[in-house]
Amino acid sequence: MARKTDIPSSYYGEPRKFDPTFRGPIHNRSCTDVVCCVIFVIVILGYIALGTVAWIHGDPRKVVYPTDSHGQFCGQQGTPNVNKAILFYFNILQCANPAVLINLQCPTTQLCVSKCPDRFATYLDMQYNYRYNKSYWDYYRQFCKPGFDNPSKPVAQVLRDEDCPSMIVPSRPFLQRCFPDFITRNGTLTVANKTNFKDGLGKTRSVVDLRDAANQVTAVQQGVESGITSLLDAKEVGMKIFEDYASSWYWILIGLVITMVVSLAFILLLRFTAGVLLWLIIFGVIAAVGYGIWHCYWEFSTLRGKPDADVTVSDIGFQTDFRVYLQLSQTWLVFMISLSVIEVVIVIILIFLRRRVRIAIALLKEGSKAIGYIMSTLFYPIITFVLLAICIAYWAVTAVFLASSGDAVYKVMSTQSNCMYSNLTCDPETFGQTNVTKVCPGSQCTFAFYGGESLYHRYIFVLQLCNLLVFLWLVNFTIALGQCTLAGAFASYYWALKKPNDIPTCPLFSSFSRAIRYHTGSLAFGSLILAVVQMFRIVLEYLDHKLKGAHNAFARFLLCCLKCCFWCLEHFIKFMNRNAYIMIAIYGKNFCTSAKDAFFLLMRNVVRVAVLDKVTDFLLFLGKLLISGSVGVLAFFFFTRKIPVIQEEVPSLNYYWVPLLTVIFGSYMIAHGFFNVYAMCVDTLFLCFCEDLERNDGSSAKPFYMSPGLHKILRKGDQGAKLYTGS
Secondary structure, three states: OOOOOOOOHHHHOOOOOOOOOOOOOOOOOOOOOHHHHHHHHHHHHHHHHHHHHHHHHOOOHHHHOOEOOOOOEOOOOOOOOOOOOEEEEOOHHHHHOOHHHHHOOOOOOEEEEOOOOOOOEEHHHHHHHHOOOOHHHHHHHHHOOOOOOOOOOOHHHHHHHOOOOOEEOOEEEEOOEEEEOEEEEOOEEEEOOEOEEEOOOOOEEEHHHHHHHHHHHHHHHHOOOOOHHHHHHHHHHHHHHHHHHHHHHHHHHHHHHHHHHHHHHHHHHHHHHHHHHHHHHHHHHHHHHHHHHHHHHHHHHHHOOOHHHHOOHHHHOOOOOHHHHHHOHHHHHHHHHHHHHHHHHHHHHHHHOHHHHHHHHHHHHHHHHHHHHOHHHHHHHHHHHHHHHHHHHHHHHHHHHHHOOOEEEEEEEOOOOOOOOOOOEEOOOOHHHOOHHHHOOOOEEEEEEEEOOOHHHHOHHHHHHHHHHHHHHHHHHHHHHHHHHHHHHHHHHHOOOOOOOOOOOOHHHHHHHHHHHHOHHHHHHHHHHHHHHHHHHHHHHHHHHHOOOOOOHHHHHHHHHHHHHHHHHHHHHHHHHHHHHHHHHHHOOOHHHHHHHHHHHHHHOHHHHHHHHHHHHHHHHHHHHHHHHHHHHHHHHHHOOOOHHHHHHOOOOOOOHHHHHHHHHHHHHHHHHHHHHHHHHHHHHHHHHHHHHHHOOOOOOOOOOOOHHHHHHHHHHHHHHHHHHOO
């Protein structure tokens, strides 16, 4: 009886045959997936047309700047509000009304003003004091409707017609809107040292009512749910962070340049000392994590038992000064447990994959040689970065213009709860000729939002989805172009029999030209498949966000399963696309054929795939971790003034972690960019190596193209794998 492992060789396709004319990437090739290429070009032209239409109809000012009740922007040239850049709410207490959620606009008159009020006052008090001092009216009138100059008009009519606000409270501008100036004193929320006030109609109200109303305005108009106090604190923190960036950007840039130099030097060193350097990285990471565990235990044991250190993180909440968390024993306990888990995982991986680590090191060493001969590949990520930046910028601008498309929509606003015309669309120019004001005295036709009833405006959401889908397609195409280009260059290196003499001139440029000229359709095809899957994942995330408050357990379970399945599908497609692009770069066939050939080649070498896909990625991850961590430690000592030599050069900072985290994140991304080229090189060399074993036998008639050292160590790995599987 045949064993399950005895699978015929033809089950995964026939192995490659010896071809004496094959010398690497085929130059005489034809265009592939032409239909998809045509569709891709048409979609790009349509995307340009969509951006143009959005630019014509949209106005970003509608998103950025506040709008008064007449639909005019505050502080904009060409409007009566050119010198009035701040929006003032007549009665912000009305913003806590549930009608806000219906109209998406606070149901009170909104006026553009040059500055926010700085005192408590009511219209009733102003009218009373007007008899004795007209300066009261001079101050109060700047918050009334333009043209209103009748302080003797009955108070009831003024408040009904909303000619003036019933009251004004000390406020300060935030997001170009006047919000009450809340200050917490001894744990009590106050405005101008007051906790209670009269609202202009003689009713006593509390400062909490103001805060709730301000929260409603902010939540609806700005899309946030936190209170105004938190927002004001966030603004203050944001200003401090901006100041830190302004004073430390120069040193951040120096840190990123250091990362770039170290990454480049690291890859060059791998060419000559790959084995020693990679083992040093492995043991260095183990030692560093071990020291971190010891240090966390020492800090935990020192702080344990102290009254102030036994407070939990949840008790103190979010703190902008991270040093507060370092004074808690719980923080160091969490760090110690996390590092212990990481240490155990690394050690277990190395124990079980020690033989594979040696094979991975051989592949990485060969990759270092390839990059050393084609140094231009290290700088190709700059092209990818520029193209991705263009895609992201175009998508963001188009999305903003689409969101701001439409004309001003006006709706009837009435102070009467039983008005039959409330929330109905109206025309401010003809509103005075209707009988609405007679049926509902005091009603107004005020600006509600930007939109419209045209076909274009009805399908804004659909256009936004199209914008997102094409954006994902273009991003994946840009990444695919880079992978195919690098694969073609490294394949030219591998299939050069006498290196470096047989390596073609300008292999990177030649590979880029072939990818653009012949395989735009194939790259677009693979990118579209991945973009559609990513689009489904985004829709599932949106549905998950909407169903968070649902009590249907089956729906949540089904959604969770779908999210998991699509996550796995996306990563599988990324893996297959990557190998398909390598085969396209070498043989110039269409996407489906290349994907099938790559899959069968990988399945015929399934044992070796574990070497490439897991161990090499693990080693490269350790390299990225070492580089970004080293630069991060250096930045930490610098920004905390622990380097005596350059202590005076350190800028004064509000939060030292702002430039520190920026340097660490930027360093990791730079190292990731360099090592991505390295990973693509290893992937290409691995597939070429598998093809080389099938095509040639090492004889003088069929010599191997791989280096003798790589062939020797990979052959040893194969023998060990055969013993392990019992074949």
